[in-house]
Amino acid sequence: AQSVTQPDIHITVSEGASLELRCNYSYGATPYLFWYVQSPGQGLQLLLKYFSGDTLVQGIKGFEAEFKRSQSSFNLRKPSVHWSDAAEYFCAVGANAGNKLTFGGGTRVLVKP
Amino acid sequence: GAVVSQHPSWVICKSGTSVKIECRSLDFQATTMFWYRQFPKQSLMLMATSNEGSKATYEQGVEKDKFLINHASLTLSTLTVTSAHPEDSSFYICSARAVDTDTQYFGPGTRLTVL
Numbered sequence: 001a002q003s004v005t006q007p008d009i010h011i012t013v014s015e016g017a018s019l020e021l022r023c024n025y026s027y028g029a030t031p032y033l034f035w036y037v038q039s040p041g042q043g044l045q046l047l048l049k050y051f052s053g054d055t056l057v058q059g060i061k062g063f064e065a066e067f068k069r070s071q072s073s074f075n076l077r078k079p080s081v082h083w084s085d086a087a088e089y090f091c092a093v094g095a096n097a098g099n100k101l102t103f104g105g106g107t108r109v110l111v112k113p
Numbered sequence: 114g115a116v117v118s119q120h121p122s123w124v125i126c127k128s129g130t131s132v133k134i135e136c137r138s139l140d141f142q143a144t145t146m147f148w149y150r151q152f153p154k155q156s157l158m159l160m161a162t163s164n165e166g167s168k169a170t171y172e173q174g175v176e177k178d179k180f181l182i183n184h185a186s187l188t189l190s191t192l193t194v195t196s197a198h199p200e201d202s203s204f205y206i207c208s209a210r211a212v213d214t215d216t217q218y219f220g221p222g223t224r225l226t227v228l
Contacts, residue, residue, distance in 0.1 A: 036219075043119075043206055043221035044157075090156060098210035098217050100147050103156045 002027045004093050004104035012110040013081050021076040021107050023091030033074040034092040034101065035065055044090065050074065051097065061085070086111040115141045117209045119220040126197055127228055134192045134223045136207030142187040143209035147217070148180075151204040163190045187212070197227040 003026045013019050025031055032051050036044040048059025055067040065076045074091060088108050092101040116139040126132050136146055144165045149157040161182050162170045169182035179201075181193040190209075194201055206222040 041222075041224070044219040046219075094217075096215065098145065098215040100159050100162055101157075101208075101217070102159070105156045 002031075002093050002102045004091050004102055006089075006091055006104035006107050008107045009105070010108050010110065012112060014112045015083055016080050019076075019078045019081045019085070019109065021089050021091075021109070023074045023076065023104060024072050025074060025091070025093045026072065027093050029095070032094045032096055032099075033065075033067060034094070035059065035063070035074070035076045036090045036092060037061075038088045038090065038106075040087075047076070047089075049097070081109075081111055083111050083113065085109060115139075115209075115211055115214075115216070115218045117207065117218045117220040119205075119207055119223045121223060122221065123224040123226075125226045125228065128198050129196055131193055131195045132197055132225060134194070134205055134207075134225070136190045136192070136209065136220055138188045138209040138211070138218070141209070141211045141213065141218075143190075144187060144212055145210040146184060146190040147208045147210075148182060148190075148192050149206045149208070151206060151222075153204075157206060160192075194225065197225070199227045201225065202227045 005024045034049045035047040047063045050057045050067045088106045090106050091104040094101045118137045120135045146163040148160045151157045160175045163182045163184040165184045171177045184190040208217045208219045
């Protein structure tokens with residue numbers, strides 16, 4: 001069975017500092033990996049996705065993620081966070097782009113001024 | 114870009130009543146829609162997969178008679194929570210799989226509160 005683990009429940013970062021969110025997955029085949037962001041009371045917005053090819057993926061809002069097969073990881077990074085980046089971030093895995101997704105527990109990011 | 118809407122965005126109902134939530138793909142066709150549930154401060158859990166013109170596939174532990182899903186057209190799926198109870202209070206999010214791009218798009222969610 002597929003599963004996703006986000007080890008950090010909460011992360012607090014100062015505005016302008018770098019951010020890295022961890023994601024580890026368990027999947028029997030080649031995974032389709034996603035990062036979503038959710039603002040309070042809102043739906044999900046896709047930040048980026050990885051299917052194949054270059055293991056460093058660029059997304060929206062200045063985010064990037066790196067797929068490391070050997071570590072079963074897909075960590076999300078941003079060089080310099082903005083106050084508007086405060087939100088909940090979810091890593092997800094699926095069999096393909098349009099299939100049902102298994103989500104990690106989420107990481108809540110707080111941004112200090 | 115592809116847009117998925119949900120209606121209503123929030124609903125409060127009395128225990129024992131039924132509530133219908135709509136999920137629409139506004140500018141694309143979706144043969145498959147997914148329904149997720151998110152409890153406060155928790156992650157999204159898949160409830161069921163809705164396929165146009167056929168019966169929905171429910172995840173283990175989800176009562177199909179309580180959470181009725183209908184996918185009558187390529188742009189609309191509905192989730193009806195029957196005889197709702199306070200423990201059904203949650204944030205319900207749908208997603209739609211676009212036929213042409215095979216990409217999944219999420220709706221904004223519906224917050225259900227059962228008193």
